[in-house]
Amino acid sequence: MRSKPPKVIVYLANIPLNILLYATLIIPFALMIYLAFLSWNPAAGVDWWQAPFAGLNNFSRALQDSRFLAALGRTTAFVIIVVSIEFVLGLVLAYFMIEEFKGKKISLSLIIYPLMLPWVVVALIFYLFFQDYGPMNNIFLKIILGDAAQNIHWFLSSTTAFISLVIADIWQWTPFIFLIMYSGLSAVSKRLIEAAQVLGASTRTIFWKIQLPLIRPLVLIAVVLRALEAFKVFDIAYVMTGGGPGTSTETLSLYIYRVAIEYHDISYAAALSLIVLVILAIIIRTFIWYSFERGVRT
Amino acid sequence: MTKRIISKFLRYIVIIAFLAWILIPVLWMFTLAFKSYPEWRVAYFFPKEPTIMNFILVFEPKQIIGMMGATALVDPVTLPFINSLLVVGASTVLAVIIGFFTAYGASRYNSPGPFSLFFTLLTRMLPPATFVTPIMVYYANLKLLDSHLGLIMLYSAVTVTYGIWILKGFIDQVPVEWEQAALLEGATHIQVVFKVTLPIVKSGLVVSGLFIFLLNWAELLFALVLTNVQAVTLPVHISKYVGAVGQLYGPQAALGILSSLIPVVIGYLIQKHLVTAFTFGMVR
Numbered sequence: 379m380r381s382k383p384p385k386v387i388v389y390l391a392n393i394p395l396n397i398l399l400y401a402t403l404i405i406p407f408a409l410m411i412y413l414a415f416l417s418w419n420p421a422a423g424v425d426w427w428q429a430p431f432a433g434l435n436n437f438s439r440a441l442q443d444s445r446f447l448a449a450l451g452r453t454t455a456f457v458i459i460v461v462s463i464e465f466v467l468g469l470v471l472a473y474f475m476i477e478e479f480k481g482k483k484i485s486l487s488l489i490i491y492p493l494m495l496p497w498v499v500v501a502l503i504f505y506l507f508f509q510d511y512g513p514m515n516n517i518f519l520k521i522i523l524g525d526a527a528q529n530i531h532w533f534l535s536s537t538t539a540f541i542s543l544v545i546a547d548i549w550q551w552t553p554f555i556f557l558i559m560y561s562g563l564s565a566v567s568k569r570l571i572e573a574a575q576v577l578g579a580s581t582r583t584i585f586w587k588i589q590l591p592l593i594r595p596l597v598l599i600a601v602v603l604r605a606l607e608a609f610k611v612f613d614i615a616y617v618m619t620g621g622g623p624g625t626s627t628e629t630l631s632l633y634i635y636r637v638a639i640e641y642h643d644i645s646y647a648a649a650l651s652l653i654v655l656v657i658l659a660i661i662i663r664t665f666i667w668y669s670f671e672r673g674v675r676t
Numbered sequence: 677m678t679k680r681i682i683s684k685f686l687r688y689i690v691i692i693a694f695l696a697w698i699l700i701p702v703l704w705m706f707t708l709a710f711k712s713y714p715e716w717r718v719a720y721f722f723p724k725e726p727t728i729m730n731f732i733l734v735f736e737p738k739q740i741i742g743m744m745g746a747t748a749l750v751d752p753v754t755l756p757f758i759n760s761l762l763v764v765g766a767s768t769v770l771a772v773i774i775g776f777f778t779a780y781g782a783s784r785y786n787s788p789g790p791f792s793l794f795f796t797l798l799t800r801m802l803p804p805a806t807f808v809t810p811i812m813v814y815y816a817n818l819k820l821l822d823s824h825l826g827l828i829m830l831y832s833a834v835t836v837t838y839g840i841w842i843l844k845g846f847i848d849q850v851p852v853e854w855e856q857a858a859l860l861e862g863a864t865h866i867q868v869v870f871k872v873t874l875p876i877v878k879s880g881l882v883v884s885g886l887f888i889f890l891l892n893w894a895e896l897l898f899a900l901v902l903t904n905v906q907a908v909t910l911p912v913h914i915s916k917y918v919g920a921v922g923q924l925y926g927p928q929a930a931l932g933i934l935s936s937l938i939p940v941v942i943g944y945l946i947q948k949h950l951v952t953a954f955t956f957g958m959v960r
């Protein structure tokens with residue numbers, strides 16, 4: 379039915395969506411571009427349309443802002459670390475879960491439920507877990523380190539604070555990669571694998587030469603979606619470490635939030651946002667083009 | 677034969693280890709919520725005398741003052757809970773309705789234009805922190821700050837993309853012939869949409885609705901920036917609770933459990949559709 383659409387359907391499909399998008403998102407996006415070239419701080423008592431132009435000052439300031447660059451680098455490192463660990467864990471787990479065994483159904487339900495929990499609750503769970511009196515130090519690390527475990531204060535040193543964020547993220551999102559890999563691996567035809575077995579291929583060869591190549595498009599989708607999601611990291615940093623100690627676990631989202639909300643430096647926050655946004659929009663556009671328009675589907 | 681036993685053994689070890697890793701942190705929060713005040717700091721999992729005191733404290737925080745160095749009085753969880761239900765419920769309904777219309781157009785006639793579809797996907801994939809600043813300025817001018825309406829509109833706008841892509845998958849599977857048959861019988865296009873297609877994709881509406889509910893229920897950053905007193909949602913309340921009363925582990929844990937009840941039930945209901953949902957229908 380790819381004929382000319384009836385008018386009523388065109389209205390129905392376009393008008394509600396566009397009203398919603400323009401009213402809540404497109405106007406603010408336009409406003410952001412304008413704000414980024416101003417020098418405006420609402421604490422000064424003028425409205426944004428009265429604020430003086432700043433030209434490219436906000437942008438040149440961003441390029442010299444060590445806290446911004448550090449947050450950008452830290453967030454990128456966070457993304458690379460968590461996505462690689464989650465990918466390996468998720469794939470291994472999917473590989474082991476693929477065959478039938480007793481208790482498979484309940485294991486599946488349990489494995490994926492961290493995905494449903496609100497991010498704030500995950501942050502809370504690990505905030506409680508890593509407290510000085512919490513089980514991490516007093517039960518689990520005590521077995522390995524003995525009483526020395528008492529001296530670890532997870533949120534007081536920048537390395538351990540960062541590790542705690544990484545652990546929380548891996549805990550919640552490994553199931554995401556697992557889920558996609560699992561659905562991909564279950565779709566690989568059993569006959570293909572049986573045929574390879576008859577021909578004498580080892581389990582390892584089957585995995586590397588048949589299963590993995592067949593789910594390659596899914597690997598790309600899983601990794602890119604996860605990386606984009608991980609790049610947003612805000613909730614766990616805000617709740618667990620508050621970006622601390624100092625600013626040593628401040629993520630990009632947290633820094634922009636602080637510039638805007640705590641320092642009221644709206645026009646600078648808009649400029650920072652714009653820089654990040656342009657970089658990400660190009661990546662996302664390429665990805666959407668690749669996966670939707672070239673039709674990578676399984 | 678021995679090789680087979682070893683691989684079976686290995687599989688069980690991997691799965692059990694993973695289940696333990698998933699369950700232990702949650703178990704800690706769960707048991708902590710039922711521990712009485714002296715047991716909050718002790719290193720064992722199961723409380724000697726389980727109590728529901730922590731849940732009462734979450735609703736009646738006046739009794740907290742003076743305990744464990746708590747200085748700030750935190751509001752009861754009642755208002756944030758009602759706000760969350762209201763805002764998330766309304767925005768979910770809105771996103772599903774608009775998503776359905778758009779999905780229908782996209783599935784049957786390739787409308788609407790690529791810009792709208794790309795834009796909805798883009799706003800879902802970008803970090804909320806990168807566009808919350810201008811929304812705050814804009815809402816301040818419209819007097820929508822700290823209002824339910826502002827939050828409802830924003831939430832439905834950033835999740836409508838899931839409504840579109842999940843429902844498009846469902847509508848694609850409805851045979852076009854059925855619609856054409858109805859048209860030949862003299863039905864109008866509107867009637868076809870509401871009387872033929874809509875009833876068939878009912879389960880799609882439920883799946884996309886529950887998934888959108890899940891996402892909006894968890895949303896923190898927008899609510900943190902755009903609300904203050906009146907429209908505070910549950911995630912904002914939790915984040916404030918941790919900041920204001922850092923050492924009150926028991927009530928914090930109780931709050932965590934309270935706010936996970938609905939998501940866990942929803943998650944159980946839509947397990948089978950999670951892959952499709954999380955990947956915008958790119959993976960089925």
